Amino acid sequence: MKKAIHYTIVPKDLAGHLFEVTLTVAAPDAGGQVFSLPAWIPGSYMIREFARNIVQIRAEAQGAAVLLQKRDKHTWQAAPCAGPLILHYEVYAWDLSVRAAHLDQTHGFFNGTSVFLSVHDQEHLPHVVDIQRPQAEACSSWRVATSLPELKAKRHGFGTYVAADYDELIDHPVEMGDFALATFKAHGVPHDIVITGRVPNLDLPRLAADLKKVCEAQIALFEPQSRHAPMRRYVFMTLAVGDGYGGLEHRASTALICSRADLPVLGKKDISDGYRTYLGLCSHEYFHTWNVKRIKPAVFAPYNLRLENYTSLLWLFEGFTSYYDDLMLVRSGLIDEKDYFKLLAKTINGVARGSGRTKQSVAESSFDAWVKYYRQDENAPNAVVSYYTKGSLIGLALDLTIRSQTRGKKSLDDVMRALWQRYGRDFYGDGPDAGRGITEAAVEALVDEVSGLSLRRALRRFVSGTDDLPLAKLLAPFGVTLVDGRKDARPGLGVRITKEGNDCRLANVHEDSVAHRAGLSAGDVLAAIDGLRVTASNLDTLLARLRVGDTVTIHAFRRDELFSVAATLAADDTPQASLTMEAKPAAAARLRAGWLGRGKV
Known part of the structure; x- marks a missing residue:
């Protein structure tokens, strides 16, 4: 392909964790070609500065070196030259996560956002990449896994792959190894x-x-x-x-x-x-094939990978996906209703536990994902609500509302299908809907149109408000009862702990809890309660022997200083909601069957 951007990527140094990339631009910008590496990766809303992993970089054209000047933290500009312009650079790959790149003697993995510089103003051209096998003899049996279309490669083999443009190139990660x-x-x-x-x-x-x-x-x-x-x-x-x-x-x-x-x-x-958790994870990411990879917020169409892209719609794209991930497990018969209700109760309890839900709406949480949700600290439960978990409960509330008010004739499924038909199906096509994202106002209008109901005000209250969702009321028509099963007689401190060796360290102190009122803070290490040593495994046992209303002396370390506080124990307020089913009335059973998949999907 003469009018294509060409890359070669080689696992150069397995022990040093280095990929070597060669980038060839046949017709560079006459004024000096500009290149940049994305600052973030779609689906993970945090600036990650991938360019910091470029160890060295140089440019040449027609056998002579070309001056390459760095313009900012992730952008370079080559001096004007006749093509082809060739860049050689090395990328350090030692991030064992799904977001970046990793290379050692056992395998190689990369996302395109971590290794492929974009060629400014030529991102629309076809992009060809030659994935080469490592030189080490131990890697002779390695294979390649990627959804990139093959150009000159066998399935699961090293060789040449092709993408229609830069956006497609960086949306197909690559795994290599045995x-x-x-x-x-x-x-x-x-x-x-x-x-x-x-x-x-x-x-x-x-x-x-x-x-x-x-x-x-x-x-x-x-x-x-x-x-x-x-x-x-x-x-x-x-x-x-x-x-x-x-x-x-x-x-x-x-x-x-x-x-x-x-x-x-x-x-x-x-x-x-x-x-079950792993299947739910697979279900979640697969659902994104439709919801966020093709049905997108308008600000993601297209992405600007050089800076933050703000949207208040992540409750729809992550939250509704989280609602459907476990729902699809029960609908496909992999788990039963009882197991599904346990998973649902766990989500309800998790949302109820943090007081951040009373301060931040899911719309605000979505918008602030770049600085809050992806950068959580020890105070996060008291300040942040998850657009994943509360967003999933909003999906549940909306689904139950539509199903009950239409007597099962409509559901959230119909809303998702309409989103797909109008915004997702042709997103990567060449028709009038290609590249079109959805706005907040359009979401509200579509829900009303598809359901035939007036839900705009309720949806806005769910999304932009901080009140708890009326789930008990919404579940009742389906023969499902939401039960508060917390054990009022059991004392608790209102903390989340982490175990560090034998130490019991406070990871989070919940607002207005026993620990908070006593003056304990996240990071403190509990040493003793009423003279008895606290370890990583015995805190609950010690508390179980005490009563609500007891005043105890707690010794703890803050940094390397020992201090003591008096704490009056209160009932453990950890949410322990559970869901139970009733067989009658028949109308409830029919609604429940349609919701959980014994009716038509």
Whole structure:
């Protein structure tokens, strides 16, 4: 391709964690070509300064060096020259996460935002990348996993791949190494499962069978007639570690990290809590294939990857996705209603625990994600509400409202399908809806139009207000009772602890709690209660022997100084809501069946 931007990426130094990248621009800007590396990656709303990992960079043209001047923290400009202009640079890759790049003797992984400089004003051209095998003999059996279209490469092989433009190039992460691989088809579309890391007795066939159910349920949700998926193939790539959790969505793949104990084991047919969590993570990232990768906020169409992109709609794109991730597990038959209600109660309790929900709306939380949600400190529970978890409860509240008021004729599913049809289906096409994002006002109008109800005021109250959602009232027509099961007689301090060796350190002190009123702070290490030593594992045991109203002396260390406080114990106010089902009346059972998937999806 003569009119294309060409990259070669080589895992140059495995022990030094260096990728070497060569970038060739056939026709550089006559005034001096400008290059930059993204400052953030879509789906993770925090400025991460990926350019700091470029170790060295130089430019040449026609065999002669070209002056390359740095203009700011992530931008370079080459001196005017005749093409082709070639950049050579090294990228340090030692971030074991789903957001950046990682390279060692066991595997290589990168997101394009971490390694591929953009060529200003030429981002619209085709982008070709040659992914080369490491030189080390131990890497001779390595394979490649990516959803990038192959140009001159075999499936799962090293070679040349192509993207229509820069935006597509950086939306297909790459994994390389000796990974476990399974493939299944969901409504005719191939889906790869790639597991990197040592996982004894991994039950890949079961994982493929389970993910197939989830994927087909989601495809059918958005395209109930055609069952047409928006990608030609999809890749689930997972790094299994001792302890980890996370995921990042892309247009035809997802990068995941999980604890190896969460993956299914050969011969064990039960669904452990860890495996259920992993399936929920896969379901969440897969749902993003529609909701945020194609249905987008207007400010993301297109992204400006050099600075923050502010939107107050993350409650829709992350929150509603969080609502559907576990819902799709029950609809696809992987978990039952009882398990689903336990997951739902856990979310309700988590939102209720933090007083930040009374100070910040999910619209504000969405807008402030760049400086608050992704930069949480020890006071976050008292200052921040999660647009993921409360956003998921808003999705639940809206779904229940529409279903009950229309007697099951309409639902949030219809809203999501309308969003897909008008804003997502042709986002990457060339029709009138290509590249069109949605605004806050358009979301409100669409909900009313699709449901046939007047919900704008209620939705605005949910999204822009800080009141608790009326979930008990909304669940009642479905034969589901929300029960407050907190144990009033049990004393508590109102803290979250972390274990550091044998020390009991306060990670969070909740506002107006026993600990707060006594003068304890996050970071303090509890030493003793009434003369009895506090360790990382015995705090609950010590408190269980005390009564509400008792005044105790607590010794603690703040930094390296010992101090003591008097604390009057109060009832543990940790939310312990649970959900119970009733079989009658029949109307409730019918509504519940439609909601949880025993009716039509």
